[in-house]
Amino acid sequence: MKKKSHFAMRVNIMFFFIFLLFSGLILRLGIVQIVQGEDFESELASTTNIISRINAPRGLMYDRYGHLVVDNTLELSLTYTNPSRTQKPVEMIAIARKLEPMIDIDTNRVTDRDKREYILLQMKEDERYRLINKEERKNLESNTLIYRLELERIPQQRVEDLTKADKKIIAIYRQMQRAHMNNAQRIKRNITEEEAHQISEILDQLPGIDILRDSRRTYVYGDSFREFFGSINVIPKGKVDHFLSRGYEQSDLVGTSFLEAQYEDVLRGKKAVVERTTQKTPGNTVQKKTREILGARGNDLVLTLDMELQQQLENIISKEMNKAGKGSFISDRSAYAVLIEPKTGDILAMAGYFDPANEKTEGVSDHIGNVTKAFAMGSTVKAASVLTGFQTNIIQPGDRFLDEPIYLPATPVKKSWTNQLGVVNDIQALEQSSNVYMFQIGMRLANCYYKEKDEHCGWNTNSIRKAYSEVRNSFNQFGLGSETGIDxxxxxxxxxxxSEVGGNLMDLMIGQYDTYTPLQLAQYIATIANDGYRMEPRLVREIRAPLINEHDRTIVIKRFEPKILNRIEMSDAHIKRVKEGLRAVMTKGTAAKKFAKVRYNPAGKTGTAQVRIPVGEGVNRHFVEGNTQTLVGYAPYDDPEIAFAVVVPFAQLDEEGGRKGMAQNIADDAMKTYFKLKKVRKGPTLSPQ
Structure with a gap:
């Protein structure tokens, strides 16, 4: 009984202490809420806490030899933060009016609606009621409809009477409107020192306005490879949700194209966080505190690009185009070239040139045309045609055909570029670029064994469709008509x-039907040079942590190893046989005049695809014929270390005064430059600032 009595007493004591603790807590809460509540409310009302997240500089880009190609430059940005969206449009206009005399800002994007909204904000209530009478307002279903009608009824003369200063205010206000809650919105980037100084003097009169450190991209070598580096801009409308779900803010700048977009997650830096607390004391003294958490620059990219070779290739193309002049083309003057390592897929250089035919302008770079523009590539694809014949057992090495015109019902005559070829085997067909040999492969795939003129020869719709499928599937193995895999x-x-008819099937076999990009063409010839292994083309070799100073040790975060996409379904013996034909092209065939005596010992294939474009209007409208000059190859032929593809579209026919061999000239100069740079390097040429 004693034990039970002691236990009960202890429990009672414990409950008593708990009661005292809760009583003390309730008393304290009462004091805080009732006695000190007004003081805390007053302090809260007089305290402003703004947190800004500032973009950190993006990662840098280097070429394969360590030359910095994409850098960041420090700049100052004028920003506006609307805390919790509490500032009203009229208050924002007042801030914009104070800023207007101090900064220059582009007004070209100010729309008519922007101007009318600005005027409407300046109107007093009675002025707005004069725009729409009381009866009309009753009949309108919503405030949105009333607002729209008010905007429409603002006299046009008032819009036209807006001054230059008004338009600047509107432009500033327009940028301020884009600010999201507690998120710094850039009003103007790269403000001058004078602008920054003037604004700083009255910053306390500009609630929400700040001057922040920012950075912008600079391109050390100007336009060289510039398009492939990509662009940075505000988040595109269609991708806002995607980026917000990954921790971005709506006003963030992101990579929107090419490498900047592809490697956004890598290049993006860690934001700095700036917390500003402003407190007014009873004596009207303003106390400000700032706490900053430093950001970090994004990771760096090491590219496969050889910037020195890239610059040389751009100069080679530009020089050749200037020699040719606009008179050597039936349409726009342009040229494209890709240099790639066949064993790794590394893109060493990729250059393009474009000059519109109907404009009096100088040519501009069009490097991205190598991946965004497709052309019929002509006879350069014939190595794939011969290998397709081997793979399907349509022909065997050494098989011979008489190269003579082919006449099929409802099909234009099909023939080679000359009637002098006679009987040719597979190697000779490549060497002399026999169309008829390729026609025979395509026809036999469709069960057409041609013997005499106007013969139906056994093919039908189903057999022709099946042949198309086999040829395209075979070509896809080389990268022709399929995704290259480039990053x-x-x-x-x-x-x-x-139209999948027999005559077009024959054109497909000689590169006159489907279209391919210069990069696809380069991947195709690199696959043959690499003994049938198709490598994934790549522009980035490594991701590195940013260096804080130049003496730090380089830290490689990720190294991209060469990737095999597939091995073409052809035997080593067949590939070797075709490579013999490609070597013969350069030593005694269609490209021998240019390449037979060069020291870098290339193999390759020439091509000329026929093109027709409409010219003139109405009764004067007619077609002009030309060709697309192409050349693919690799060197040295016995141990390939570089492969190339050159495409010169819409060239004038030789007999019409066109310039011969433009693609061959570009390829030869590019190869000589490549092998020269292996011995002596001076580095790329800096762009004048």
């Missing part, structure tokens, strides 16, 4: 010809 957010895959 870019977008690249073209070419177009398939629309």
């Amino acid at each position: 870019l957010p977008y690249s073209e895959t070419g177009l398939k010809g629309g």
